[in-house]
Every structure is written in structure tokens, then in C-alpha cells.
Amino acid sequence: MAETTLEMFRCMMCGHEYQEQVPKGEDKERSCPKCRSNSIRHVKKRVSEKGS
Amino acid sequence: MTFSEVEEVAGYVGNFTVKIRKKARYVDPKLCNACGECAKVCPVAKPDEYQMGFSSRKAIYIPFPQAVPCSYILNMGDCLGNNPIACGKCSQVCEKLAIDYDDRDEIVTREVGAVIVAVGLDVYDPTEMDEYGYTRFDNVITSMEFERLICAGGPTGGHFVRPSDHQRPKRIGFIQCVGSRNPKIGRPYCSNICCMNTVKDTLLLADHYPDVENVVFYQDIRAFGKSFEDMFQRSKQAGTRYVRGLPGDVEEDPRTRNLRVTVENTTSGKLERHELEMLVLSVGVQPPKDLAKICGLLTLSKTSDGFLMESHPKLKPVDAPTRGVFFAGFCEAPKDIKDSVCQAGAAASRAGALLNAGQVHVEAITSRIDEAACKKCGLCAAVCPFGAILWKKGEVAVVVEAACAGCGSCGATCQFGAISMRHFTDDQLLAQVHAVLADRPQDKVFVFACNWCSYAGGDMAGISRMAYPSSNRVVRTMCSARVSEEMVLEAFRCGAPVVLVSGCHYADCHYINANRQTVKRVHRLWDTLEKAGVRPERLQLEWISAAEGQKFAKVMRQLEELRKTVTPEEIEHTRRALKAKPKKAAERAAVAIGG
Numbered sequence: 298m299a300e301t302t303l304e305m306f307r308c309m310m311c312g313h314e315y316q317e318q319v320p321k322g323e324d325k326e327r328s329c330p331k332c333r334s335n336s337i338r339h340v341k342k343r344v345s346e347k348g349s
Numbered sequence: 350m351t352f353s354e355v356e357e358v359a360g361y362v363g364n365f366t367v368k369i370r371k372k373a374r375y376v377d378p379k380l381c382n383a384c385g386e387c388a389k390v391c392p393v394a395k396p397d398e399y400q401m402g403f404s405s406r407k408a409i410y411i412p413f414p415q416a417v418p419c420s421y422i423l424n425m426g427d428c429l430g431n432n433p434i435a436c437g438k439c440s441q442v443c444e445k446l447a448i449d450y451d452d453r454d455e456i457v458t459r460e461v462g463a464v465i466v467a468v469g470l471d472v473y474d475p476t477e478m479d480e481y482g483y484t485r486f487d488n489v490i491t492s493m494e495f496e497r498l499i500c501a502g503g504p505t506g507g508h509f510v511r512p513s514d515h516q517r518p519k520r521i522g523f524i525q526c527v528g529s530r531n532p533k534i535g536r537p538y539c540s541n542i543c544c545m546n547t548v549k550d551t552l553l554l555a556d557h558y559p560d561v562e563n564v565v566f567y568q569d570i571r572a573f574g575k576s577f578e579d580m581f582q583r584s585k586q587a588g589t590r591y592v593r594g595l596p597g598d599v600e601e602d603p604r605t606r607n608l609r610v611t612v613e614n615t616t617s618g619k620l621e622r623h624e625l626e627m628l629v630l631s632v633g634v635q636p637p638k639d640l641a642k643i644c645g646l647l648t649l650s651k652t653s654d655g656f657l658m659e660s661h662p663k664l665k666p667v668d669a670p671t672r673g674v675f676f677a678g679f680c681e682a683p684k685d686i687k688d689s690v691c692q693a694g695a696a697a698s699r700a701g702a703l704l705n706a707g708q709v710h711v712e713a714i715t716s717r718i719d720e721a722a723c724k725k726c727g728l729c730a731a732v733c734p735f736g737a738i739l740w741k742k743g744e745v746a747v748v749v750e751a752a753c754a755g756c757g758s759c760g761a762t763c764q765f766g767a768i769s770m771r772h773f774t775d776d777q778l779l780a781q782v783h784a785v786l787a788d789r790p791q792d793k794v795f796v797f798a799c800n801w802c803s804y805a806g807g808d809m810a811g812i813s814r815m816a817y818p819s820s821n822r823v824v825r826t827m828c829s830a831r832v833s834e835e836m837v838l839e840a841f842r843c844g845a846p847v848v849l850v851s852g853c854h855y856a857d858c859h860y861i862n863a864n865r866q867t868v869k870r871v872h873r874l875w876d877t878l879e880k881a882g883v884r885p886e887r888l889q890l891e892w893i894s895a896a897e898g899q900k901f902a903k904v905m906r907q908l909e910e911l912r913k914t915v916t917p918e919e920i921e922h923t924r925r926a927l928k929a930k931p932k933k934a935a936e937r938a939a940v941a942i943g944g
């Protein structure tokens with residue numbers, strides 16, 4: 298059971314905001330689900346929960 | 350040195366110090382003559398890992414027939430106990446007095462000049478893909494289990510029988526790509542060896558048992574090696590039927606224990622039902638689970654599929670990004686025996702050439718520390734992906750030039766101007782910023798592009814004649830991590846409406862993982878800009894590979910649209926807002942160019 302947190306991201310190219318479950322210590326390239334830009338700003342931590 | 354594990358690696362190319370844990374065997378290999386009397390009297394029976402659990406072994410055993418040294422080993426976890434001695438039968442019958450219950454792990458230190466990583470692979474465990482019934486039906490086995498059953502040295506002496514009733518099966522099915530080419534389970538890559546392994550298995554079966562019917566369910570048969578196509582054709586000529594399509598579900602007949610497989614044959618477009626007596630899952634391969642530990646020991650990085658990343662996929666395919674470290678075999682990517690042997694030979698040659706040379710030539714782009722300016726904070730050592738900066742608390746940092754690859758991450762991190770990069774100094778880069786933005790800066794999109802990928806991506810867009818706005822001005826750095834916060838802020842101070850920092854994709858970073866520092870730095874810059882009342886969107890970040898000319902052109906078009914939204918008043922406000930805290934580097938640059 299990897300610990301995940303619900304994180305908020307904002308695309309600095311198109312302004313699209315979205316949330317994503319992020320496993321602890323995850324190291325992955327991010328891209329906007331809408332415009333595919335890599336200018337993704339990690340906005341702030343929301344809720345901590347246990348995920349699978 | 351067998352039955353040993355590397356615990357620590359320190360140093361750099363030509364001067365590695367390796368600490369190895371030589372595990373306790375509890376049997377002296379110099380005295381043991383492998384007579385086997387100890388195993389005969391051992392009362393413990395455990396599943397034999399080498400035989401995939403189809404037979405048992407004792408607590409004292411030879412792990413596999415070809416083990417070197419050919420000596421017994423006592424698994425103290427399985428032994429009934431040696432403190433106090435609960436059994437001791439093996440010791441009583443050993444005439445050579447080879448058994449030593451007091452044996453302990455030993456730490457051995459070795460000085461080496463080069464390291465070859467050849468840690469092999471793990472086989473995919475298909476329990477999570479239960480639609481094929483691996484956990485429910487005895488007669489569904491993996492290709493590894495098949496190997497043990499058909500092997501003359503296996504638990505059945507090479508007599509192929511099915512596990513449920515020990516009868517020889519007459520109809521055998523093979524399902525390909527179990528745990529390979531499946532993004533849903535995080536394994537999008539082809540495991541490379543499974544197709545030919547199945548072809549070989551069908552030929553073995555046809556040779557041993559001509560009356561056996563084989564059916565192979567596949568997506569593609571990838572028979573691209575020398576003589577592989579010929580082998581595939583021989584398998585078909587021997588009667589093996591190849592059905593293009595993967596079964597959706599497998600059911601078992603509770604009476605006969607036969608397996609019913611339903612599959613859509615995508616060649617004929619028809620639904621086929623097969624009744625098989627045994628089903629073999631052709632399982633894929635995956636990186637060994639302790640590969641992360643190896644990465645930590647040798648400062649290596651992994652590609653997105655979890656295998657080790659080489660220094661350059663075409664020009665340095667056996668070199669690690671860390672100098673003096675080389676790869677051989679599966680740890681770098683799935684490959685067959687022939688390719689593994691080729692790579693091992695290449696790795697040995699590369700290591701031999703390095704050691705015989707006696708000295709290391711490095712490119713003159715390493716970092717240099719000004720001892721007088723160093724504040725001994727150690728930040729540079731923390732961000733160096735190669736571990737090339739030596740630092741102890743309270744001491745000036747020292748660059749090991751033989752290990753430094755010149756990414757510049759340390760130079761961009763140092764807040765005290767104590768680190769400079771040869772040929773990519775702060776002064777040189779800031780001078781380019783000033784020169785580019787000296788005239789009509791409001792019309793320009795300022796781009797920092799890394800040498801290996803993004804700059805080459807721009808080249809690709811150019812040579813492919815892709816149209817994009819001419820407003821961009823590109824400044825090349827070795828790595829996106831070389832771009833300091835000060836450089837970006839200086840570009841905005843000079844009137845840049847939009848700044849792009851661009852580097853290699855995560856999995857392609859040529860400096861192990863230096864571009865993660867870029868992400869952190871850009872996030873800090875977005876915060877800084879926001880606090881100063883500047884639209885953070887004016888700073889963009891993109892990962893563009895050398896092959897992505899199209900993406901480069903697309904990003905340039907997007908940035909040009911963004912540039913048009915930036916007003917002269919906004920640029921003037923940015924200049925004023927960011928001018929409040931001029932940094933030392935910018936001041937030095939201003940002096941350097943007479944500003």
C-alpha cells in the first residue's frame with residue numbers, strides 16, 4: 298500500500314488546473330492533460346490518504 | 350566472489366573503493382567436497398527455488414547444479430537451529446569437518462578502477478493477471494516453470510508432465526506477451542526474448558513428443574535475430590499452430606482439468622475455442638527489484654521502464670553516465686544471450702581500455718570552486734548528480750574533476766558565486782542575455798536550451814524546414830540545470846517578455862537527474878515572480894528531445910502568442926519589480942561587459 302497524496306497542479310501554458318493522486322516520492326515527468334505542455338506548477342498539497 | 354553483496358561504493362573513476370558483504374555459508378568451500386552426506390541426513394524439506402517449487406531441497410544444499418564453487422551451503426533461516434544446536438546431524442556426518450555453525454558475514458574492501466554492472470533481471474509474476482488462471486488452475490504454468498519441467502536436470506528428469514495428474518499433455522497452448530507490451534500494468538516495453546523462447550519450446554516439444562499439438566497465441570512474433578526467422582518457420586513446419594490474438598479468459602473443466610481458451614483470431618476475424626491440456630504463460634522480464642539500491646550506490650538513473658540508463662543510447666551504449674561504470678546484460682534493457690554476451694565483451698573492453706590508459710581525459714567544462722568565496726554550505730555537493738563534489742561540514746567543497754561531467758547544476762545552485770563552470774561561466778551566459786536583449790527586447794522570446802536535447806530539437810525543426818515565428822533567441826547551456834535563478838531574472842530585467850527554460854525529457858537527462866533541479870528552480874522562480882507582481886506564466890518550462898523538432902516549433906508558436914499578450918507597461922513594471930535586489934552574479938556580469 299503506497300502512500301499517496303491528492304495534489305493540485307496548474308498548467309502555466311493554458312491555465313488548466315487539475316488534481317492527481319501522487320505516490321510518495323514519485324519522480325515523473327508531468328505534462329498538461331489538456332495541452333501537453335510541461336510547464337506544470339505544483340500548486341499545493343490537499344488531502345493525505347492511503348491509496349493502493 | 351560468490352554469495353556476496355556490494356554494500357558501499359565510494360570514490361570515482363579509477364579510484365573506487367567497494368565494500369562487499371561476503372555472506373556466511375556455514376560450510377567451508379575449501380573443505381567441502383560436495384559428497385552430499387549432509388543433505389541426506391538433514392531432516393528439513395523446503396520448496397526448491399531453482400526448480401520453481403516443483404521439488405524440495407534440504408536446509409543444507411547446493412543452490413543449483415552448476416553453482417561455483419561446487420560446495421554445499423547451509424541456509425540458517427531454514428536450519429532447525431544452531432544456537433543452541435537443535436539438530437547438528439549434518440555436522441556429525443561431515444568427514445571433512447567443513448561445517449562451521451559459528452561462521453559470520455565478512456566485510457571485504459576492494460580498490461577497483463572500474464565497475465561493471467551485470468545484475469540481471471527478474472521474471473514477471475503473472476499472479477496479478479489472473480484472467481489466465483495462473484493462481485486458480487494447476488495446469489497453467491509460466492515459461493520458467495516449463496523450462497524446469499522439460500529440462501533433463503529438472504524435477505521430472507525431463508519427462509514433461511502436467512502438474513495436476515502427472516500425465517503427459519497432448520495439447521499445449523502458449524500465451525505470449527504476459528507482462529510485456531501492456532501499459533495497463535506499467536510494462537509497455539517488449540521483453541525481447543519471449544517470442545524466440547516460445548519458438549524454441551515448441552521445437553523442443555515437437556522433438557521430444559511428435560504427437561503433441563502446440564498452439565501459440567500471439568500479438569506479433571518478433572523473430573528479428575540471426576537465423577531466428579528460420580527457427581520460427583521450422584516451428585511452423587513442425588506442426589505448431591500460431592493464432593494471432595490473445596485469449597480474453599481461460600476456464601477449467603473440473604472433470605478433466607483441461608483448459609478452455611476462447612480467442613478472437615484477428616487474422617481470420619473468427620472466434621475460436623480451444624481445449625488444451627496445459628497452458629504456458631510466456632512471461633516477460635522486468636528490472637531486478639533491488640536495482641534502486643545499485644542506482645544509489647553508483648549514482649545511476651533509470652529510464653521510464655525501470656532499466657538502467659546508458660550515457661548515450663547510440664554512441665555510448667555500455668557506459669553509465671557515471672564515469673568508470675559500465676553495463677552488461679539485462680539491467681540496461683531486455684536482450685537475448687547473444688546481445689548480452691556482446692555487451693559484456695564491450696563493457697570489459699571499455700573497462701580494460703580505461704584501466705590500461707592509466708589516466709582519464711575529461712572535457713574542459715568541469716566546475717571550479719573559488720575557495721575564498723565558498724561558504725562551506727555544501728549545497729553544491731547535495732545537488733551534484735555524479736557525487737563529484739566532496740564536502741564535509743565546516744570545510745570548503747572540492748570538485749573531483751575526473752568525476753565531474755560539467756552539467757553546471759552546482760554553479761546554478763551556489764548563491765555565493767563560488768562556483769564557475771569552465772566555458773559556460775556566469776559572466777559568459779549573462780553577457781549573452783544582455784546582448785540578445787540589448788535591442789527591442791519586447792519583440793523577443795528568450796530561450797535557454799540544453800545542449801543535448803532542446804538545442805538539437807531546435808536544429809531538427811530547422812533542418813526539417815518547420816515554420817515557426819522568428820522571435821525566439823536561443824542561448825545554449827550544457828544542461829537546463831545550469832540556468833540559475835539569477836539568469837532568468839536578469840532576462841526579465843533586461844525586458845524579455847517571455848522566458849523559456851528547456852531541457853531533456855526526464856528519462857533522457859544526460860546528467861543522470863540534473864533536470865529535477867531545473868524543476869525545483871523554476872518553481873522557486875514562479876513563486877518569486879508572483880510575489881513581485883509579475884505574471885508567472887511568462888516563465889515557461891518544456892522538455893524537448895533532439896527528435897522533437899515539431900514540438901520545438903509548436904512551443905515557439907505558443908510562446909509567440911504569449912509574447913503578444915505582454916504589454917510594454919508590464920515589461921516596465923517587471924524591470925522595476927525585479928530590480929530591487931540585484932544579485933552578485935549580475936553585478937559581476939555588468940562589470941564584465943562594462944555595464
